Amino acid sequence: xxxxxxxxxxxxxxxxxxxxxxxxxxxxxxxxxxxxxxxxxxxxxxxxxxxxxxxxxxxxxxxxxxxxxxxxxxxxxxxxxxxxxxxxxxxxxxxxxxxxxxxxxxxxxxxxxxxxxxxxxxxxxxxxxxxxxxxxxxxxxxxxxxxxxxx
Amino acid sequence: xxxxxxxxxxxxxxxxxxxxxxxxxxxxxxxxxxxxxxxxxxxxxxxxxxxxxxxxxxxxxxxxxxxxxxxxxxxxxxxxxxxxxxxxxxxxxxxxxxxxxxxxxxxxxxxxxxxxxxxx
Numbered sequence: 001x002x003x004x005x006x007x008x009x010x011x012x013x014x015x016x017x018x019x020x021x022x023x024x025x026x027x028x029x030x031x032x033x034x035x036x037x038x039x040x041x042x043x044x045x046x047x048x049x050x051x052x053x054x055x056x057x058x059x060x061x062x063x064x065x066x067x068x069x070x071x072x073x074x075x076x077x078x079x080x081x082x083x084x085x086x087x088x089x090x091x092x093x094x095x096x097x098x099x100x101x102x103x104x105x106x107x108x109x110x111x112x113x114x115x116x117x118x119x120x121x122x123x124x125x126x127x128x129x130x131x132x133x134x135x136x137x138x139x140x141x142x143x144x145x146x147x148x149x150x151x
Numbered sequence: 152x153x154x155x156x157x158x159x160x161x162x163x164x165x166x167x168x169x170x171x172x173x174x175x176x177x178x179x180x181x182x183x184x185x186x187x188x189x190x191x192x193x194x195x196x197x198x199x200x201x202x203x204x205x206x207x208x209x210x211x212x213x214x215x216x217x218x219x220x221x222x223x224x225x226x227x228x229x230x231x232x233x234x235x236x237x238x239x240x241x242x243x244x245x246x247x248x249x250x251x252x253x254x255x256x257x258x259x260x261x262x263x264x265x266x267x268x269x270x271x
Binding site: 005006007008009010011106108126127128130131134 | 166190191219222224233234235236237239240241244
């Protein structure tokens, strides 16, 4: 396969409005993304950056497509690890679909070459973030606070 | 649509039961290993070199999909299968992490004592 790709799915007992807000509100995001947050104006073609709690820039990219409460497509590049940055931009597609009393959240991350370390790093990070997000939206608490404090 | 509603219902109702049952079968674990080795395969690709019938593989994939361990995406006329580790993360947090925490804390105390840090 001449591309690297993963597709993750989680079902969260919430509404598309609350989930969209959780994905795009920087203060809410910090709670489940280990203190990190997005900085952008959320418009098609705009630049975005993901910022560490200490202000360093982790990732950057461009908003390719934005359809509030339904779909967000981002160009995504790592900025703090040279070997990942040299791979250039991956494409991240975030889709929300209400199903019964839940929202199906799908995350697709892909790049057009095999064996991408960038996509592998993203694949390793998303499950913890999604699990935290689900817990936060369904119970009001995150599950991984302790680990964030340890590491 | 009905199928999707059912899937969501099962995923929410007893997702842990579904995940443990799905993982209890060696053939299904093998399919997950194959997807880990190469993600996004068609049914035909997944059936290659397996001594299971195509029908058996289909049934196993249905169980894995109901447990949300496998996600499917249509690309044109091809249905691609992807490994979804998100339910495993939830099981890890529910069943494994809590046993690690005391150990981490014990190691942390040991390190503090050995290094003579009285502030901990």
